[in-house]
Amino acid sequence: xxxxxxxxxxxxxxxxxxxxxxxxxxxxxxxxxxxxxxxxxxxxxxxxxxxxxxxxxxxxxxxxxxxxxxxxxxxxxxxxxxxxxxxxxxxxxxxxxxxxxxxxxxxxxxxxxxxxxxxxxxxxxxxxxxxxxxxxxxxxxxxxxxxxxxxxxxxxxxxxxxxxxxxxxxxxxxxxxxxxxxxxxxxxxxxxxxxxxxxxxxxxxxxxxxxxxxxxxxxxxxxxxxxxxxxxxxxxxxxxxxxxxxxxxxxxxxxxxxxxxxxxxxxxxxxxxxxxxxxxxxxxxxxxxxxxxxxxxxxxxxxxxxxxxxxxxxxxxxxxxxxxxxxxxxxxxxxxxxxxxxxxxxxxxxxxxxxxxxxxxxxxxxxxxxxxxxxxxxxxxxxxxxxxxxxxxxxxxxxxxxx
Amino acid sequence: xxxxxxxxxxxxxxxxxxxxxxxxxxxxxxxxxxxxxxxxxxxxxxxxxxxxxxxxxxxxxxxxxxxxxxxxxxxxxxxxxxxxxxxxxxxxxxxxxxxxxxxxxxxxxxxxxxxxxxxxxxxxxxxxxxxxxxxxxxxxxxxxxxxxxxxxxxxxxxxxxxxxxxxxxxxxxxxxxxxxxxxxxxxxxxxxxxxxxxxxxxxxxxxxxxxxxxxxxxxxxxxxxxxxxxxxxxxxxxxxxxxxxxxxxxxxxxx
Numbered sequence: 001x002x003x004x005x006x007x008x009x010x011x012x013x014x015x016x017x018x019x020x021x022x023x024x025x026x027x028x029x030x031x032x033x034x035x036x037x038x039x040x041x042x043x044x045x046x047x048x049x050x051x052x053x054x055x056x057x058x059x060x061x062x063x064x065x066x067x068x069x070x071x072x073x074x075x076x077x078x079x080x081x082x083x084x085x086x087x088x089x090x091x092x093x094x095x096x097x098x099x100x101x102x103x104x105x106x107x108x109x110x111x112x113x114x115x116x117x118x119x120x121x122x123x124x125x126x127x128x129x130x131x132x133x134x135x136x137x138x139x140x141x142x143x144x145x146x147x148x149x150x151x152x153x154x155x156x157x158x159x160x161x162x163x164x165x166x167x168x169x170x171x172x173x174x175x176x177x178x179x180x181x182x183x184x185x186x187x188x189x190x191x192x193x194x195x196x197x198x199x200x201x202x203x204x205x206x207x208x209x210x211x212x213x214x215x216x217x218x219x220x221x222x223x224x225x226x227x228x229x230x231x232x233x234x235x236x237x238x239x240x241x242x243x244x245x246x247x248x249x250x251x252x253x254x255x256x257x258x259x260x261x262x263x264x265x266x267x268x269x270x271x272x273x274x275x276x277x278x279x280x281x282x283x284x285x286x287x288x289x290x291x292x293x294x295x296x297x298x299x300x301x302x303x304x305x306x307x308x309x310x311x312x313x314x315x316x317x318x319x320x321x322x323x324x325x326x327x328x329x330x331x332x333x334x335x336x337x338x339x340x341x342x343x344x345x346x347x348x349x350x351x352x353x354x355x356x357x358x359x360x361x362x363x364x365x366x367x368x369x370x371x372x373x374x375x376x377x378x379x380x381x382x383x384x385x386x387x388x389x390x391x392x393x394x395x396x397x398x399x400x401x402x403x
Numbered sequence: 404x405x406x407x408x409x410x411x412x413x414x415x416x417x418x419x420x421x422x423x424x425x426x427x428x429x430x431x432x433x434x435x436x437x438x439x440x441x442x443x444x445x446x447x448x449x450x451x452x453x454x455x456x457x458x459x460x461x462x463x464x465x466x467x468x469x470x471x472x473x474x475x476x477x478x479x480x481x482x483x484x485x486x487x488x489x490x491x492x493x494x495x496x497x498x499x500x501x502x503x504x505x506x507x508x509x510x511x512x513x514x515x516x517x518x519x520x521x522x523x524x525x526x527x528x529x530x531x532x533x534x535x536x537x538x539x540x541x542x543x544x545x546x547x548x549x550x551x552x553x554x555x556x557x558x559x560x561x562x563x564x565x566x567x568x569x570x571x572x573x574x575x576x577x578x579x580x581x582x583x584x585x586x587x588x589x590x591x592x593x594x595x596x597x598x599x600x601x602x603x604x605x606x607x608x609x610x611x612x613x614x615x616x617x618x619x620x621x622x623x624x625x626x627x628x629x630x631x632x633x634x635x636x637x638x639x640x641x642x643x644x645x646x647x648x649x650x651x652x653x654x655x656x657x658x
Binding site for chain 1: 459460461462463464466467470471474477482483484506507508509510511512513533534535536537538539556557558559560561562563566581583584585586
């Protein structure tokens with residue numbers, strides 16, 4: 001953590017003071033093996049060509065950059081959606097899992113291991129594993145198994161083995177602990193396909209590099225369709241993989257404002273939230289030093305968001321750094337604001353967004369007055385909302401009762 | 404490097420013709436009041452070093468038995484500060500050396516410098532932090548070196564020889580060899596690979612070698628006895644206490 005004493009290789013694991021490799025010694029060999037695979041396999045022409053073809057023909061890339069005609073007229077600036085919801089499996093997650101599954105195949109390992117909260121990453125991993133002929137094991141908190149039963153069924157149909165986790169809070173962080181333990185024991189045959197830009201080095205870099213395709217496409221499409229770079233790129237942040245994917249290409253373009261939107265839960269003081277940058281403090285969890293929701297004694301707090309994919313008490317270390325360095329603006333919106341944005345997009349544009357992405361849209365709608373007229377605003381629509389209909393249905397029913 | 408208190412203690416047990424015994428209990432287990440009685444009992448029953456667990460909400464290297472015990476301790480309000488404060492008032496009455504074992508985050512929140520000072524005052528001889536490998540240890544080690552507290556290296560069955568040598572260059576106390584490629588928890592037998600890894604560690608380190616993770620009975624150790632100086636047991640001891648028995652009685656079979 002003191003960078004003056006670090007070698008170049010060690011420093012590469014850090015973003016500013018965040019990041020690192022805080023794992024049991026037993027995980028160092030597979031992490032070293034993965035770094036080596038990134039250095040040799042991922043840069044090879046053969047790998048890159050095969051991945052590019054898969055992204056085009058299987059995932060359906062490039063995803064469109066869509067200018068919302070109705071909302072743009074109302075808002076007085078150009079609102080674009082990067083349509084990651086149109087990818088195979090319905091979210092950005094597949095960019096990462098296809099890449100890691102292909103890498104796993106090249107590394108000669110037969111098993112793909114994953115953790116999942118909402119089930120989206122689990123489904124995307126199970127999909128990639130089925131396609132590549134790999135065995136797939138997915139850890140999922142027991143509570144999430146119940147809440148996301150459709151995604152459990154999807155994973156099982158795709159041939160994955162879903163392992164419910166009964167320990168701790170029975171949610172994503174406990175599924176992550178369980179997956180890490182499994183990896184310790186089965187590292188020789190298994191690649192751990194981490195689902196976000198979190199965890200020990202090199203995962204935050206690996207997942208970012210696989211998601212950076214989003215921002216590269218936004219750049220080309222914005223220049224082509226709108227005649228210039230975006231003024232704002234806005235994305236929701238849980239672990240932060242869709243956001244870093246959208247941001248990374250623009251980090252050196254100071255004119256492009258990067259806005260990460262965290263989930264504030266109900267927004268009441270003291271409520272559980274998932275706003276680790278806005279409401280957290282630096283600490284070590286799941287292999288990296290980053291911003292965490294925790295007690296002053298260092299115990300990790302339960303997180304909450306109406307969007308299951310944001311429900312995690314930490315955030316990718318590169319986001320913690322973009323925030324600390326001032327390059328990124330990190331805001332938060334609450335559950336109600338996200339639901340309102342969800343409804344707005346459904347009604348005005350005929351698109352049902354994921355509740356996660358609805359947070360990003362909610363920030364734009366809440367800040368419409370401070371965004372200059374004529375701006376080009378890109379919201380990364382990281383996933384589609386079909387998976388969230390059960391949650392939305394409950395909210396509508398609860399509101400009817402209150403009324 | 405001069406012999407640390409931990410090393411001296413293990414060598415003394417070996418000189419007396421036995422392996423040093425290192426029982427592990429999570430701080431505050433099974434209850435806050437009873438915990439220190441169990442520590443005293445372990446001490447009186449012949450523990451050479453006692454490992455006190457600092458509870459953490461997300462113990463990645465631990466199995467279900469230790470995790471459940473740790474979570475119960477957190478529920479009852481145990482934290483690093485409580486352990487150190489209580490230890491300060493009791494340390495002079497405990498003969499065994501004290502080692503703390505815990506994950507990085509609670510130490511990080513406490514403040515590494517403040518921890519080193521308070522742990523020294525509480526008479527702590529060493530610490531074990533499973534999620535701090537060689538790459539992340541230098542800053543913490545600098546603070547601990549100042550107060551002569553050992554940062555004990557964990558070595559796995561998959562740790563290459565050259566990494567052992569890197570650890571050997573900076574480590575003190577003893578070497579903790581993890582007996583399985585997995586998490587804590589008592590097992591019926593240990594992998595054959597342990598013997599070779601212990602032999603390799605014997606060559607790489609000048610420090611005593613302790614074996615831990617998955618150890619339930621003295622018989623398990625027989626195949627490895629020649630390369631072994633100390634033994635750590637945790638899950639089996641916790642299970643024993645959970646069955647309503649006391650810690651001292653568990654120690655009998657090891658003496």
